[in-house]
Amino acid sequence: MTVQEKYKKITSTLIQEHLKISTMESCTAGFIASLITDTEGASAIFEGSYITYANRTKIQCGVPSAVLEEHGVYSKETAAAMAKCCLQDFSADLGIGVTGSFGNVDPSNPDSVPGEVYYAIATKKEIKTGYARLDPLPSRFAYKMNMAERIADELLTILTDLSPDQISSPASD
Numbered sequence: 001m002t003v004q005e006k007y008k009k010i011t012s013t014l015i016q017e018h019l020k021i022s023t024m025e026s027c028t029a030g031f032i033a034s035l036i037t038d039t040e041g042a043s044a045i046f047e048g049s050y051i052t053y054a055n056r057t058k059i060q061c062g063v064p065s066a067v068l069e070e071h072g073v074y075s076k077e078t079a080a081a082m083a084k085c086c087l088q089d090f091s092a093d094l095g096i097g098v099t100g101s102f103g104n105v106d107p108s109n110p111d112s113v114p115g116e117v118y119y120a121i122a123t124k125k126e127i128k129t130g131y132a133r134l135d136p137l138p139s140r141f142a143y144k145m146n147m148a149e150r151i152a153d154e155l156l157t158i159l160t161d162l163s164p165d166q167i168s169s170p171a172s173d
Contacts, residue, residue: 003145004038006152011039011046013159014094022090023049024061024082026073026099027117031144032151047090052082055108058099061085073109074100076118076129083122094158095122096151102143103136117147121154130154 001009014021023033033049036042052058055073059065062085063078071077082097100117101109115134120127132150137143 003149003152004035006149006156007032007035008039010152010155010159011036011042014045015039015041017159018045019093020045020047020091021094021096022047022086022092023096023098024052024058024063024086025049025096026052026058026082027102028098028144028147029053032096032098032148035148035152047092049090050082050086058082062089072111074112074116074118076120076131079118079120080122080127080129083120083127087122087124093123094155096120096155097122098147098151100132100147102134102140119147119151119154121151121158123158128154128158 021036025032030049030051036046050061052061055068058068063081067077067081078099079097082099083095086092087095097120098117101112101114104114106112115136117132117134118129120129132147134143134146137146
């Protein structure tokens with residue numbers, strides 16, 4: 001199944017289950033949001049997303065500056081905070097956060113490691129984080145496609161394993 005077919009299946013499932021999704025993307029620059037909205041009817045489950053390429057923008061959109069200071073912009077903690085922000089801000093059932101450096105050291109974040117990407121998928125019950133160490137790829141598009149596919153596979157697993165009420169029910173204390 002192609003990446004586009006995976007996102008069509010994801011979006012169609014979300015529409016069928018009446019579940020909303022949103023993204024906060026840095027290195028993928030809105031590519032995942034674009035793939036989600038390529039399916040007709042996506043407006044029923046997708047209200048918006050954030051493209052937060054700069055650290056300042058992540059903070060403006062709700063990522064606590066303390067998370068960036070303590071863990072760095074390229075960390076599972078930052079990805080989780082990004083996913084949580086878009087989940088809350090768009091009243092979504094699923095939120096995706098992606099941060100990383102593709103083929104070069106980020107001049108704004110000298111601690112970046114080329115090819116190192118962190119991502120998170122948040123539901124109202126939990127946040128799952130992931131890490132990818134990508135070998136050099138021929139283009140930024142290839143990096144974005146690689147990460148979009150990894151995240152699609154995670155989303156498909158979540159949607160297969162969990163019922164809608166498990167995704168959208170707040171966690172019990």
